[in-house]
Amino acid sequence: MVKQKTIQNEISLTGVGLHTGKEVKMTFKPAPINNGFTFVRVDLEGSPIIEADANYVVNTQRGTNLEKLGVKIQTSEHVLAAFVGCDVDNVIIELNESEPPIMDGSSKYFVEAIEKAGVVEQEAERKYYVVKEVISFVDETTGSEILVMPSDDYQVTAMVDFGTKVLGTQNATMKSITDFKKEIADARTFSFLHELETLLDNGLIKGGDLNNAIVYVDKEISEATMENLKVAFGKDKISVKPNGILDNLTLHYPNEAARHKLLDVVGDLALIGIRIKGKVIANKPGHFVNTQFAKKMSKIIKIEQKNQIPVYDLNLEPLMDxxxxxxxxxxxxxxxxxxxxxxxxxxxxxxxxxxxxxxxxxxxxxxxxxxxxxxxxxxxxxxxxxxxxxxxxxxxxxxxxxxxxxxxxxxxxxxxxxxxxxxxxxxxxxxxxxxxxxxxxxxxxxxxxxxxxxxxxxxxxx
Known part of the structure; x- marks a missing residue:
C-alpha cells in the first residue's frame, strides 16, 4: 500500500509574477489526507480557497489559469508540477497575489523548497486511476493531441514541433516520476521573439527578464525591437547567441524546450485530481489541449468511480458478526x-x-x-x-x-x-x-x- 504524502513543515518563497509583475509571497503548508492541492488567496477577504481542479480552468493563454467564484489563480502549472514530481499528494498553497512567483521559469526552486520542508507519509492510502484503454483528446484547430495508454507507472513523452528552424523538432521522455527532479524540474519556460514583442506591446509580461525565460529568435531583430527589449529587461546590451537564443542564458539541455513542455503536461494533468497509472504521449502539447484532456479524464474517472461496484466474498468470515x-x-x-x-x-x-x-x-x-x-x-x-x-x-x-x-x-x-x-x-x-x-x-x-x-x-x- 502506497500512502498519501504531505510536507513536514511550512515554507515560503518570494518573487515576481511573470504576467502581473507584482511581488508575491507564496507559502506551502502541510494539508490533511484527501485534501489534494488547494490554493488560498490570503490577500482577499475570507481567504477564499481554489482547488486545483480542471473544472476551474477558465483561460489557458500564457499559462493555466483557474477561477472559482470570481477568485483567480494564474500560471498554476509550474508549482503543481513540482508537487507531483516530489511525490506529494496534499498541500495548501497560500498566495498574497493571483500569480505564483515565476522564479527562473521552471519548477526548480519549488522542488528545492519542498525538499527543504521535508515530505512525510500520512495515514491514508493513495488512490490511483489505472488506465485500462487508450483515452485521447485532439485539438482539431492546432493538431495537438494527448493520449494515455495502459502502463504500470506514470510516464510522459512530449513531442514538440513549432515549424521553426531555430527550435526544430524536439522530444522528451520521463520514464518514471522519480526522474522529474533531476531531468525535468529545471527546464525553463520559453518564448519566441515574435510572441515576446506582442506581449511587451500589450503590457502582458511585466515580471520577465532574461533569467526566467528562454527567448528563441525566430525572425530578424530590428533596432527598434532591440531597444524595446533593453528597456523591458533593464539591460544595457542584448545580443543573439549562435544557437538562436537571446544572451544571458545558457541552455541546460539541447531539448530544454521539450522538457519544459513535459513539465507543463505534468502540472496541468495534476488538475485531474488523482494519480494516473498510465503512459501519456503528448504531441505538440499546450495548456489548452492539456487542460481539455485533464477535464475529459476527470469526467471519465468520476463516472467510473461512481459506477464502480465493489466485490466482496460474502462466504468469508466477516470482520464483525x-x-x-x-x-x-x-x-x-x-x-x-x-x-x-x-x-x-x-x-x-x-x-x-x-x-x-x-x-x-x-x-x-x-x-x-x-x-x-x-x-x-x-x-x-x-x-x-x-x-x-x-x-x-x-x-x-x-x-x-x-x-x-x-x-x-x-x-x-x-x-x-x-x-x-x-x-x-x-x-x-x-x-x-x-x-x-x-x-x-x-x-x-x-x-x-x-x-x-x-x-x-x-x-x-x-
Whole structure:
C-alpha cells in the first residue's frame, strides 16, 4: 500500500509574477489526507480557497489559469508540477497575489523548497486511476493531441514541433516520476521573439527578464525591437547567441524546450485530481489541449468511480458478526439495520445487510409490493459509518451516535426482499472531536442503489 504524502513543515518563497509583475509571497503548508492541492488567496477577504481542479480552468493563454467564484489563480502549472514530481499528494498553497512567483521559469526552486520542508507519509492510502484503454483528446484547430495508454507507472513523452528552424523538432521522455527532479524540474519556460514583442506591446509580461525565460529568435531583430527589449529587461546590451537564443542564458539541455513542455503536461494533468497509472504521449502539447484532456479524464474517472461496484466474498468470515456489532452499536432490532462488517480501515468501512420479507417495515411499506424505504437505507449506511467512528474510542458501548447533516442523497434503484445490500462509507475529512464526515454508497444486485454525504457525531451517554 502506497500512502498519501504531505510536507513536514511550512515554507515560503518570494518573487515576481511573470504576467502581473507584482511581488508575491507564496507559502506551502502541510494539508490533511484527501485534501489534494488547494490554493488560498490570503490577500482577499475570507481567504477564499481554489482547488486545483480542471473544472476551474477558465483561460489557458500564457499559462493555466483557474477561477472559482470570481477568485483567480494564474500560471498554476509550474508549482503543481513540482508537487507531483516530489511525490506529494496534499498541500495548501497560500498566495498574497493571483500569480505564483515565476522564479527562473521552471519548477526548480519549488522542488528545492519542498525538499527543504521535508515530505512525510500520512495515514491514508493513495488512490490511483489505472488506465485500462487508450483515452485521447485532439485539438482539431492546432493538431495537438494527448493520449494515455495502459502502463504500470506514470510516464510522459512530449513531442514538440513549432515549424521553426531555430527550435526544430524536439522530444522528451520521463520514464518514471522519480526522474522529474533531476531531468525535468529545471527546464525553463520559453518564448519566441515574435510572441515576446506582442506581449511587451500589450503590457502582458511585466515580471520577465532574461533569467526566467528562454527567448528563441525566430525572425530578424530590428533596432527598434532591440531597444524595446533593453528597456523591458533593464539591460544595457542584448545580443543573439549562435544557437538562436537571446544572451544571458545558457541552455541546460539541447531539448530544454521539450522538457519544459513535459513539465507543463505534468502540472496541468495534476488538475485531474488523482494519480494516473498510465503512459501519456503528448504531441505538440499546450495548456489548452492539456487542460481539455485533464477535464475529459476527470469526467471519465468520476463516472467510473461512481459506477464502480465493489466485490466482496460474502462466504468469508466477516470482520464483525452481529454479536460484535451489537457490542459496539446501541441500536437493537427492529432498528438494527446491518448484519455484518466486512472490511474496515482508518478511513473506510464496509457493511452488509440481507433484506428479507420478514422486515418489520414491510408490514406497512407497500405490503403488496414491498420496497425498502429509502430513509432506512440511509440509516443503514449511517450505522455502518457509526461502527467506523465508534472504533476510535476505547469504550464504544458508552457512546451514542447522532446525525448532524445529510446532503446530496440520491436513490437510484428499488431495494426488494431477497436483495443483499453492501454499504461502503469513506471519510471525506479526518475524524475530529468525534465528528465523522463521510461519503456513503449502497450497492445491490451489482449496481449503485443509493448514495449520500453524511455527518454524524458521537456523544457519551448521559
Amino acid at each position: 452481529i454479536h460484535k456489532i451489537m457490542s459496539i452499536l446501541p441500536h437493537r432490532p427492529p432498528f438494527l439495520l446491518i448484519d455484518r462488517i466486512i472490511e474496515m480501515s482508518d478511513t473506510h468501512v464496509v457493511g452488509m445487510k440481507n433484506v428479507t420479507m420478514n422486515e418489520n417495515f414491510f408490514v406497512g411499506h407497500f405490503p403488496d409490493a414491498p420496497v425498502m424505504p429509502g430513509v432506512l437505507i440511509v440509516e443503514a449506511m449511517a450505522q455502518s459509518g457509526g461502527i467506523l467512528v465508534l472504533s476510535t474510542v476505547p469504550d464504544p458501548e458508552n457512546y451514542l451516535t447522532y446525525f448532524m447533516k445529510i446532503d446530496n442523497v440520491k436513490f437510484k434503484y428499488k431495494v426488494l426482499p431477497g436483495d443483499t445490500l453492501i454499504f461502503k462509507c469513506e471519510l471525506i475529512t479526518p475524524i475530529r472531536r468525534g465528528i465523522c464526515h463521510m461519503q456513503a454508497h449502497a450497492y445491490a444486485n451489482g449496481r449503485l442503489v443509493a448514495e449520500a454525504e453524511l455527518m454524524a457525531q458521537i456523544a457519551k451517554k448521559q
